[in-house]
Amino acid sequence: MARKKLRTIGKRVVRELERKLPEEILKQYETEFSNYKKVLTQERNSKEKIYSLHEPQTACIAKGKAHKAYEFGTKVAVTRGRKTGVITSINDFQAILTIAKP
Numbered sequence: 001m002a003r004k005k006l007r008t009i010g011k012r013v014v015r016e017l018e019r020k021l022p023e024e025i026l027k028q029y030e031t032e033f034s035n036y037k038k039v040l041t042q043e044r045n046s047k048e049k050i051y052s053l054h055e056p057q058t059a060c061i062a063k064g065k066a067h068k069a070y071e072f073g074t075k076v077a078v079t080r081g082r083k084t085g086v087i088t089s090i091n092d093f094q095a096i097l098t099i100a101k102p
Contacts, residue, residue, distance in 0.1 A: 010040050 014036050018026065026033070039050050051072055052058045061071045079089045 007040055010036070014040065 014033065018033065035050055035053060035056055039053065042049050049060070050056050050058075051060060057074055058072050059074060061073060061075065063069055063071050077091045078087060080087045
């Protein structure tokens with residue numbers, strides 16, 4: 001019940017801000033508002049969830065361990081030269097989102 005009430009309040013605040021803010025300010029914060037809407041409409045079993053508003057690319061990574069089954073972050077691979085130490089490439093991988101079972 002509390003989660004539903006918070007979601008209702010959040011949606012109301014976002015709608016009110018969209019109505020009352022000037023167009024130029026809304027265009028500046030367009031990505032933030034889309035993230036807010038996505039957070040407010042996401043469900044427990046939906047893919048591409050947003051776990052953190054200040055870092056939206058964060059993903060849930062299944063660890064497979066009993067004491068720490070899930071971790072939140074981004075997987076990154078860094079390739080550097082053995083002798084020179086110069087970084088040649090950086091790749092980030094979107095983790096497959098998993099849902100923690102209660």
